[in-house]
Amino acid sequence: MNYQFQWGVLWSGQSGSWLLQGVLTTLGISALAWILAAALGILSGALRTVPWRPLRAAAVFYVEFFRNVPLLVWMFFWYFGVPPLLPRPVQDWLFNHGAEFWAGMFALGVYHGARMSEVIRSGIQSIPRTQFEASMAMGLTTFQAYRLVIVPIALRLIVPPATNESLNLLKNSSVALTISVAELTFQTRQIETYTAKAIEALTAGTLIYLVLCVSIAAVMAWVERRFRIPGLIARGG
Amino acid sequence: MSETVIEFKAVDKWFGKLHVLRAVDLAVSVGEVVVVCGPSGSGKSTLIRCVNGLEAIQGGELVVLGESITRPGVRMPALRTRVGMVFQSFNLFPHMTVLQNITLAPVRVKGLSAAEAEKTARALLERVRIPDKAAAYPANLSGGQQQRVAIARALAMQPRIMLFDEPTSALDPEMINEVLDVMTDLAKDGMTMMVVTHEMGFARRVAHRVVFMDGGSIVEEAAPEAFFAAAQSDRAREFLSKILTH
Ligand SMILES: Nc1ncnc2c1ncn2[C@@H]1O[C@H](COP(=O)(O)OP(=O)(O)OP(=O)(O)O)[C@@H](O)[C@H]1O
Ligand SMILES: [Mg+2]
Numbered sequence A: 001m002n003y004q005f006q007w008g009v010l011w012s013g014q015s016g017s018w019l020l021q022g023v024l025t026t027l028g029i030s031a032l033a034w035i036l037a038a039a040l041g042i043l044s045g046a047l048r049t050v051p052w053r054p055l056r057a058a059a060v061f062y063v064e065f066f067r068n069v070p071l072l073v074w075m076f077f078w079y080f081g082v083p084p085l086l087p088r089p090v091q092d093w094l095f096n097h098g099a100e101f102w103a104g105m106f107a108l109g110v111y112h113g114a115r116m117s118e119v120i121r122s123g124i125q126s127i128p129r130t131q132f133e134a135s136m137a138m139g140l141t142t143f144q145a146y147r148l149v150i151v152p153i154a155l156r157l158i159v160p161p162a163t164n165e166s167l168n169l170l171k172n173s174s175v176a177l178t179i180s181v182a183e184l185t186f187q188t189r190q191i192e193t194y195t196a197k198a199i200e201a202l203t204a205g206t207l208i209y210l211v212l213c214v215s216i217a218a219v220m221a222w223v224e225r226r227f228r229i230p231g232l233i234a235r236g237g
Numbered sequence B: 001m002s003e004t005v006i007e008f009k010a011v012d013k014w015f016g017k018l019h020v021l022r023a024v025d026l027a028v029s030v031g032e033v034v035v036v037c038g039p040s041g042s043g044k045s046t047l048i049r050c051v052n053g054l055e056a057i058q059g060g061e062l063v064v065l066g067e068s069i070t071r072p073g074v075r076m077p078a079l080r081t082r083v084g085m086v087f088q089s090f091n092l093f094p095h096m097t098v099l100q101n102i103t104l105a106p107v108r109v110k111g112l113s114a115a116e117a118e119k120t121a122r123a124l125l126e127r128v129r130i131p132d133k134a135a136a137y138p139a140n141l142s143g144g145q146q147q148r149v150a151i152a153r154a155l156a157m158q159p160r161i162m163l164f165d166e167p168t169s170a171l172d173p174e175m176i177n178e179v180l181d182v183m184t185d186l187a188k189d190g191m192t193m194m195v196v197t198h199e200m201g202f203a204r205r206v207a208h209r210v211v212f213m214d215g216g217s218i219v220e221e222a223a224p225e226a227f228f229a230a231a232q233s234d235r236a237r238e239f240l241s242k243i244l245t246h
Helices: A016-047 A053-067 A072-079 A088-096 A101-124 A127-139 A142-157 A159-179 A184-195 A199-225 B046-053 B074-080 B099-107 B114-127 B143-155 B173-188 B202-207 B225-227 B234-245
Strands: B004-015 B018-029 B033-037 B060-062 B082-086 B160-164 B193-197 B209-215 B217-222
Touching: A016 A053, A016 A101, A016 A142, A016 A159, A016 A184, A016 A199, A053 A101, A072 A101, A072 A159, A088 A101, A101 A159, A127 A142, A127 B074, A127 B082, A142 A159, A142 B099, A159 A184, A159 A199, A184 A199, B004 B046, B004 B193, B018 B046, B018 B060, B018 B193, B018 B217, B033 B046, B033 B202, B046 B060, B046 B160, B046 B193, B046 B209, B082 B143, B099 B114, B099 B143, B143 B173, B173 B193, B173 B202, B193 B217, B202 B225, B202 B234, B209 B225, B209 B234, B217 B225, B217 B234
Parallel strands: B033 B193, B033 B209, B082 B160, B160 B193
Antiparallel strands: B004 B018, B004 B060, B209 B217
């Protein structure tokens, strides 16, 4: 083996700032997409359990449509497919204002929202129906029962699977490199191109993803403990 | 004649093909305590769940506090603030403290300030004899304590009617009385109550009337003394012999 490791390529030249920008872009696109996914997931997950069929049907459509389209196709759709449908000035404006970032964020958020929806639905369905009845019996509207009782309980129950989904979302943000979002994977590829040092660049990328994921898992573990429902079996950690 | 607050008029209820309430007629006056008993599956829970609209009816008419609740456009949440319900399984919200459980509806539905609601809640906890549990979570209470909180939670809306669906069936024997005592106090204070229960001692002492159901119909209604001493129907006698001898 005559490969010469040169770890120095990671901090010489522009590599350091590329990596930093990559991390920031990855965090930015993931955080925004996560908020979108959480909002869509809670909304559609709750709608799938309400007593009105048309709302349930709309939520089923959203989930089945989006989770069954590959994320990559979906990103291409928003980046290459949609802008040509818009008026020329809007297109120009978009491409001058980071269209790829917004297309990627939107695709990621909507796709993971559909997956989050299933997690939230299963959480809601694990709550005994009588909790809903008790809420209604005291005069809450269906909306209030969901907002004040059902969803808050469900969110506390689903932290572990939601952690999993959040990590998937972060890792899937790397797909945005295909529409030239300069996120972390994109930047490691760039370092590799400039320095021809693939192992070093990819190792750096790998370690950074690892650190990000472990940090997110730690935060979620804290959230789980902080909002634990008293009386449920305490999980380790 | 005293005011009628609940009136079933030939009420029919189906679950799909299952005919669960068959032309039920029943009138409850203000301040009256009605105990509903009967074999499992006879429709007792369904009967009282119709009163606050947890179950819809398919035939007849049901008038609660002067409002026909089968009329289209009737606002059920508003009606439900005046009809409290206590369930067999307590149904306290596990993520909220006792105090939060009790103040939720007064604040969110009636628009009381948090301070007012808390004041009422503490007075009610006093009344159900657990003043020191305001900050506890349901999971840290005994079944009897949880059910008393559930009663306090329902009373916090100052309902005119209270419905109880087997409030002591999920309790260990030594806790049944603490709940029945609270219910007895409530009855003495003049609350209108419909109580599904197999606690015949409670029925004897507190009820003004016992309603016996079987197969979705009211087979017999009578004052407790008359019902226990000399039930008219075979089915009621058979039911009583089973329930009183064990
Ligand atoms: N949501 C429902 N869907 C279908 N059938 C139901 C439903 N709820 C109750 N039933 C049926 O309706 C009948 C009456 O039920 P209900 O719960 O009112 O009986 P009950 O007298 O309260 O019995 P128990 O003493 O066991 O509580 C039963 O045959 C029951 O199986
Ligand atoms: Mg029942």
